[in-house]
Amino acid sequence: MTKYITRRIFYMFITFFLIATATFFLMKALPGSPISSASKLSPTQLAVVEAKYGLDQPIPVQYAKYMLNLAQGDLGNSFQFKNASVTDLIIDRLGPSLILGTQGLVLGVTLGILLGMIAALRQNTIWDYGSTFVAIIGISIPSFVFATFLQYWLAVQWELFPVALWKDGWMSSVLPSIALAMGPLATASRFIRTEMIEVLSSDYITLAKSKGANGFEIAFKHAFRNALIPLVTVLGPLAAGLLTGSLVIEQIFAIPGIGEQFVKSIMSNDFSIIMGTTLFFSAFLIVVIFLVDVLYGIIDPRIRLSGGKD
Amino acid sequence: MKNSKLVWLLSLLLVVALFLAACGGDDKETKDDTTTDTDDKDATTEETEVAADEEQVLNLIMTAEIPTMDSALVTDAVGFDLLNNVNEGLYRLNQENIAVPAISDGEPKVSEDGLVYTFTLRDSNWSDGTPVTANDFEYSWKRAMNPDTASEYGPYMMAGVIKNATAISNGEMEYTELGVKALDEKTLEVSLEKPIPYFLSLMSFGTFLPQSEAFVTTQGENYAKNSESLLYNGPFTLAKWDGTGLSWQLLKNEEYWDKDTVKLTEINYDVIKETATAVNLYTNGEKDRAGLSGEYAMQYAADPELVNELETSVFYFKYNQERNGEKTPLANVNIREAISKAFNKEDLASVVLANGSTAAYSFIPSDFVFDEDGKDFRDVNGDMAVFNVDEAKAAWEKGLSELGVTELSIEILGGDTELSKKMDEYFKSQLEGNLPGLSITLKEVPFNVRLDLDTNQDYDIQVAGWGPDYQDPFTFLSLWETDGGNNQMSFSNPEYDQLLQDINGSLALDIEARWEAMAKAEKLIVDEEFAVGPIYQRGLMFLQKPYVKGIIAHPFGGDYSYKWAYIEGK
Numbered sequence: 001m002t003k004y005i006t007r008r009i010f011y012m013f014i015t016f017f018l019i020a021t022a023t024f025f026l027m028k029a030l031p032g033s034p035i036s037s038a039s040k041l042s043p044t045q046l047a048v049v050e051a052k053y054g055l056d057q058p059i060p061v062q063y064a065k066y067m068l069n070l071a072q073g074d075l076g077n078s079f080q081f082k083n084a085s086v087t088d089l090i091i092d093r094l095g096p097s098l099i100l101g102t103q104g105l106v107l108g109v110t111l112g113i114l115l116g117m118i119a120a121l122r123q124n125t126i127w128d129y130g131s132t133f134v135a136i137i138g139i140s141i142p143s144f145v146f147a148t149f150l151q152y153w154l155a156v157q158w159e160l161f162p163v164a165l166w167k168d169g170w171m172s173s174v175l176p177s178i179a180l181a182m183g184p185l186a187t188a189s190r191f192i193r194t195e196m197i198e199v200l201s202s203d204y205i206t207l208a209k210s211k212g213a214n215g216f217e218i219a220f221k222h223a224f225r226n227a228l229i230p231l232v233t234v235l236g237p238l239a240a241g242l243l244t245g246s247l248v249i250e251q252i253f254a255i256p257g258i259g260e261q262f263v264k265s266i267m268s269n270d271f272s273i274i275m276g277t278t279l280f281f282s283a284f285l286i287v288v289i290f291l292v293d294v295l296y297g298i299i300d301p302r303i304r305l306s307g308g309k310d
Numbered sequence: 311m312k313n314s315k316l317v318w319l320l321s322l323l324l325v326v327a328l329f330l331a332a333c334g335g336d337d338k339e340t341k342d343d344t345t346t347d348t349d350d351k352d353a354t355t356e357e358t359e360v361a362a363d364e365e366q367v368l369n370l371i372m373t374a375e376i377p378t379m380d381s382a383l384v385t386d387a388v389g390f391d392l393l394n395n396v397n398e399g400l401y402r403l404n405q406e407n408i409a410v411p412a413i414s415d416g417e418p419k420v421s422e423d424g425l426v427y428t429f430t431l432r433d434s435n436w437s438d439g440t441p442v443t444a445n446d447f448e449y450s451w452k453r454a455m456n457p458d459t460a461s462e463y464g465p466y467m468m469a470g471v472i473k474n475a476t477a478i479s480n481g482e483m484e485y486t487e488l489g490v491k492a493l494d495e496k497t498l499e500v501s502l503e504k505p506i507p508y509f510l511s512l513m514s515f516g517t518f519l520p521q522s523e524a525f526v527t528t529q530g531e532n533y534a535k536n537s538e539s540l541l542y543n544g545p546f547t548l549a550k551w552d553g554t555g556l557s558w559q560l561l562k563n564e565e566y567w568d569k570d571t572v573k574l575t576e577i578n579y580d581v582i583k584e585t586a587t588a589v590n591l592y593t594n595g596e597k598d599r600a601g602l603s604g605e606y607a608m609q610y611a612a613d614p615e616l617v618n619e620l621e622t623s624v625f626y627f628k629y630n631q632e633r634n635g636e637k638t639p640l641a642n643v644n645i646r647e648a649i650s651k652a653f654n655k656e657d658l659a660s661v662v663l664a665n666g667s668t669a670a671y672s673f674i675p676s677d678f679v680f681d682e683d684g685k686d687f688r689d690v691n692g693d694m695a696v697f698n699v700d701e702a703k704a705a706w707e708k709g710l711s712e713l714g715v716t717e718l719s720i721e722i723l724g725g726d727t728e729l730s731k732k733m734d735e736y737f738k739s740q741l742e743g744n745l746p747g748l749s750i751t752l753k754e755v756p757f758n759v760r761l762d763l764d765t766n767q768d769y770d771i772q773v774a775g776w777g778p779d780y781q782d783p784f785t786f787l788s789l790w791e792t793d794g795g796n797n798q799m800s801f802s803n804p805e806y807d808q809l810l811q812d813i814n815g816s817l818a819l820d821i822e823a824r825w826e827a828m829a830k831a832e833k834l835i836v837d838e839e840f841a842v843g844p845i846y847q848r849g850l851m852f853l854q855k856p857y858v859k860g861i862i863a864h865p866f867g868g869d870y871s872y873k874w875a876y877i878e879g880k
Contacts, residue, residue, distance in 0.1 A: 032759070041465065042469070081378065088553075252587055
């Protein structure tokens, strides 16, 4: 196990390094300059500004410098925010995104599991159809449409929640979290339903039934736990997706999150923020995938064994 | 075995629960803080409402964050807008958009040759109570020219204007040699490279604001990092700005020399990038102004709270005469004339754009510069390059026969926003319909790509735009100087170059002759050489609550002044 984890951590660093390298060179191939008024400056004036930000050096040198700084945990300074360090910016913007992402994920997955279980246990009844309907809605309606809808009805018309902005404490997070929860809800409910139905028809359930276990015991103790395994696999990408994919939701609810900065930095060639946010998101995804793999092994010992053999 | 698995699961659940609880606890704390904060505010505002009847609070929306509040580094609209409200230079644009003395105590003394301005400063203070001195200007301007500052607008605004600025920005001279000098605490002497007729209006621009040397040096790296590491000498002070955040506040500056004029006590800003969200916040009364774009502009076209504002940005066809070393069909003046006249601009502005923009028949926008009698520069030349199918066709035939072809295929380079695409489609159908033998291909790219293609001069026709940096037609006319940095279309005309030279040279002190020369230059590029084809002057539509009064929109520099704004009848 320890050997397996050490190896995995080593691979994680390699992955991270490759992502950093690829992002750096792709980003340098972007058209345009991070210097916003470059077209207004004479070549000598532009050279002064470029020298200040180290943009006058050849790209391999810039790359080496960036990687050295990165190794020391320094993500550099933003171009668009003339005075802000990228690390500070990410930390400042991370909070709201994390809150929304966590709430959205917890809410979506919990409700999804419930819906999925109801659907599986009441297969081919109105409950099942109802849950399928909700799942299809959740998958097919983009979250921003849902967000706009929630904003208009629950906030503007019925005034139950703030329309937007990050100013009314927890209340501000309710609508965006619900909007974010729809995707995970749909995914989780579909997974649980399929797995539960499969598990419920397997031999050991029949055995349990014949031994006289009651329906509740069968559903939770035997069926549900086994049905959970595939869900854990998709949980990682779902979590990362929520954090990165919340940019539209963040814009609609005017929330000072990180997703919103990600897009803006690309549009304005803000090299250091592009790098900073991409690396942060990749690190997050890499760690989550790792955790999920470890978790997976804990839930299902067969997997840990095969991993340990390496 | 089974048990151990259960223990595993349980402990895992516990860890997750703990983690979640910790997270939850954390947000709750911060949230509670903010909730009580807002509650308190609401309570106090309600009280004052009862007491004073009319609370002077304005709630505004910005569409972008503040990139910087350092007047030497600012390059964007949001920064210039806020600087104009929290700081004050020698001059300020007044309610009629005329530059009037501000920190300067009355008009400066100007030397006979128009090269040396001596300003006497009025008694005024920074927000920390220290006096604003002549040295604050000298320091700030020199700081903007210091290569270590790496200012973009410093060299851009000062080169060719302030003495030695060109040499400094070319690295031939030390920045300390800049032609600005504090003669004493209250006297500032500014030397120019050449007489600049619009120099005083420049003095209202953000780059020329003062900075307190003592304060900036004490703050060092932290200067302008957030609202606490700045000093203010304007109508308002900035508060609750953390440097990158989406909200901030302006509060009335009690140290401002003209504070009796300022009625608003508080302006609350939030950055909102979605029009739908902005409109929702406007509808439920949280915001007092909301910009409209796209379909919202049409939806609210008849709303009594709709305000239409004409900006001073002009959009035009930029005809590239030489691409990849070869002459394009657009090197032919008749072809350029034909295209300039072959599309209906009125329909474009009112139907396709429908956002408050108006058709442009000139290169210098309307409502931008006025002569001494208040006559708009725009009226001197009248309408040029008017939509006229017959004239367009005649020029087209002539151009084709001169080129010895019967068909032409031309590319239009435009933006990739929804509006740009709609506009490009309109150009294509109009031009192809009115000019037989013309086929248009459209190339729609993001802004950065367009700039790159412009720099490399790799396009046929580009839909480009320009907004002024100072209040003088020259800010537009100077673009098309032969080999100018923004020319990028191989336009070259000796007569035009001569006019440009005269405008800021021999005619600099002869206001009337200069005015005529500028009108002549404009006519030359728009109506004789057809170097560019004006399309529209950008307009802005927004909703504004009827109780908001006295917001002044400016044609250049900061977009708005709130110095004179107030709330009445809320």
